[in-house]
Amino acid sequence: MPRMICLIRKDIMLVYRYMWLVLIYAFVFSGFIQSNNSTLLYGLLPGLVLILGIGSDARLPNQQFLVTLPVKRSYLVLSKYASSLIFLVSSIAICIILNVATDMIDFGTVRIDLPFVLGTLISMILFISLYLPLYYWLGVRGTQFLNIAMMLIIMVGNGAVTALLSSDDMAAPLGWLSSHALASGALLASATVLALVISYLISVSIFRKKDL
Numbered sequence: 001m002p003r004m005i006c007l008i009r010k011d012i013m014l015v016y017r018y019m020w021l022v023l024i025y026a027f028v029f030s031g032f033i034q035s036n037n038s039t040l041l042y043g044l045l046p047g048l049v050l051i052l053g054i055g056s057d058a059r060l061p062n063q064q065f066l067v068t069l070p071v072k073r074s075y076l077v078l079s080k081y082a083s084s085l086i087f088l089v090s091s092i093a094i095c096i097i098l099n100v101a102t103d104m105i106d107f108g109t110v111r112i113d114l115p116f117v118l119g120t121l122i123s124m125i126l127f128i129s130l131y132l133p134l135y136y137w138l139g140v141r142g143t144q145f146l147n148i149a150m151m152l153i154i155m156v157g158n159g160a161v162t163a164l165l166s167s168d169d170m171a172a173p174l175g176w177l178s179s180h181a182l183a184s185g186a187l188l189a190s191a192t193v194l195a196l197v198i199s200y201l202i203s204v205s206i207f208r209k210k211d212l
Contacts, residue, residue, distance in 0.1 A: 003071060007079035008086065014056040015049065015087065022049055026094055041098065042120045046091040047127060047154040053087045054080070054135055055147045063140075063210075074204045077136070081200055084128045092120060125192050127154070129199035136206040 015022075025048060029041045057063075057080075066076055096112060103111050131150055138146055 011083035
């Protein structure tokens with residue numbers, strides 16, 4: 001456990017260097033500047049924080065140093081997944097705090113769109129499940145292009161999903177999910193956890209074969 005804490009702390013310190021950029025982005029796309037901000041704030045900020053945290057580690061010779069330590073590579077990969085989930089929860093918390101603050105100032109009430117928050121959490125966990133195996137597969141050089149591609153995917157995919165959910169064709173499926181909240185919630189949670197576990201196993205398999 002102390003080793004895990006040290007590895008996570010390393011990743012947090014890397015993101016801390018770019019905290020000014022995260023705060024500027026969060027403020028610009030908050031309700032203090034824009035009236036309709038939820039999509040750009042919730043959709044892009046978590047992805048930005050994740051890419052900053054993981055991508056910053058790739059630009060430094062950290063992996064080459066870490067594999068020389070008496071720590072299993074599977075443990076190093078696990079710490080990266082743990083750091084990513086911490087970044088995700090923290091960035092969503094920033095989004096919620098900003099939205100609550102703007103609602104209190106503008107309307108005097110607190111409004112939290114729980115389905116939207118949960119949707120962001122699930123979609124970003126799936127993003128982690130896709131991003132990290134590619135991160136270990138492509139290596140340091142490929143990660144630079146991966147980060148650009150992933151930000152574009154987040155921007156395009158965010159708008160596409162928003163448009164899809166607001167379309168009339170999705171009214172019936174969304175209504176069914178609402179009427180079967182417990183079953184649909186359990187199904188989504190199970191699928192998300194399964195995707196994360198499979199992603200971790202793939203990342204470990206790739207990283208063990210890496211010659212660093």
